Amino acid sequence: MIEFQDAFQNKVPNITFNDVSFSWPGKNKLILNNCSFSINKSGLWMIVGKNGSGKSTMLKLINGLLNPSNGVINNRANVGMVFQNPDHQILMPNCRSELLLNINQKISRKEISKRIDIALNKVGLAGFDKRPIHTLSGGQKQRLTIACSLISNKNFVLMDEPTALLDRSCQLKVLEIIKDLTNNKKKPFTAMWITHRLEELSYADGVAEMKNGYLSDWKNPLNFQYN
Numbered sequence: 001m002i003e004f005q006d007a008f009q010n011k012v013p014n015i016t017f018n019d020v021s022f023s024w025p026g027k028n029k030l031i032l033n034n035c036s037f038s039i040n041k042s043g044l045w046m047i048v049g050k051n052g053s054g055k056s057t058m059l060k061l062i063n064g065l066l067n068p069s070n071g072v073i074n075n076r077a078n079v080g081m082v083f084q085n086p087d088h089q090i091l092m093p094n095c096r097s098e099l100l101l102n103i104n105q106k107i108s109r110k111e112i113s114k115r116i117d118i119a120l121n122k123v124g125l126a127g128f129d130k131r132p133i134h135t136l137s138g139g140q141k142q143r144l145t146i147a148c149s150l151i152s153n154k155n156f157v158l159m160d161e162p163t164a165l166l167d168r169s170c171q172l173k174v175l176e177i178i179k180d181l182t183n184n185k186k187k188p189f190t191a192m193w194i195t196h197r198l199e200e201l202s203y204a205d206g207v208a209e210m211k212n213g214y215l216s217d218w219k220n221p222l223n224f225q226y227n
């Protein structure tokens with residue numbers, strides 16, 4: 001499994017939905033209804049859509065937590081997830097142990113410490129390795145969960161309203177960290193970012209709307225209209 005995942009780590013991720021439909025067990029309503037799209041370029045891809053339109057359900061289909069009722073999902077990426085609320089994700093008592101939990105390779109202690117320093121540095125948490133989780137602010141916890149996806153070599157990270165709990169300055173910090181990562185041509189990195197905060201869309205390489213069970217075409221944020 002580890003070898004399989006690592007096969008994608010330095011590649012441009014490729015996710016394709018072909019006519020994917022999904023309904024919850026025992027329910028008739030199709031949450032996704034012949035939804036087709038693909039992402040085959042690294043970048044920051046943002047999704048908007050009304051409450052209950054199926055955005056979070058789609059992320060769960062991408063990372064395999066749910067299976068489609070119909071259609072085909074092709075997933076050639078090393079997928080990680082950053083949940084809206086970091087408290088639902090963080091398991092360990094301090095930053096270092098949380099990061100250690102996410103290292104999926106057998107490497108030396110020295111290499112582990114080096115990678116922890118690099119991951120914390122990338123999200124603006126340099127020197128935080130021994131910090132207990134309960135001393136972190138909401139934004140710092142959110143950045144730690146991003147560091148966890150980086151240290152586990154994910155190249156396609158699903159972010160479900162990652163800034164919903166953050167104040168304006170933290171929101172911008174997290175957005176800029178992700179934007180920088182997706183601009184790194186040497187190590188292709190892709191984020192699929194769900195948001196209700198429309199001021200974030202200008203950072204996107206493409207924006208799409210989830211509506212009536214499917215995703216619209218990707219649009220340049222300058223040409224994107226949402227009512």
Ligand SMILES: Nc1ncnc2c1ncn2[C@@H]1O[C@H](COP(=O)(O)OP(=O)(O)OP(=O)(O)O)[C@@H](O)[C@H]1O
Nearest residue numbers: 024025031049050051052053054055056057058210
């Ligand atoms: N575990 C579940 N069992 C049954 N129905 C569910 C489950 N989770 C979500 N749903 C339903 O699926 C539909 C889509 O929900 P989803 O969470 O994907 O929407 P969303 O677009 O992410 O909404 P929001 O913007 O509020 O986060 C909703 O009608 C919701 O009630």
Ligand SMILES: [Mg+2]
Nearest residue numbers: 055056057160
């Ligand atoms: Mg949701």
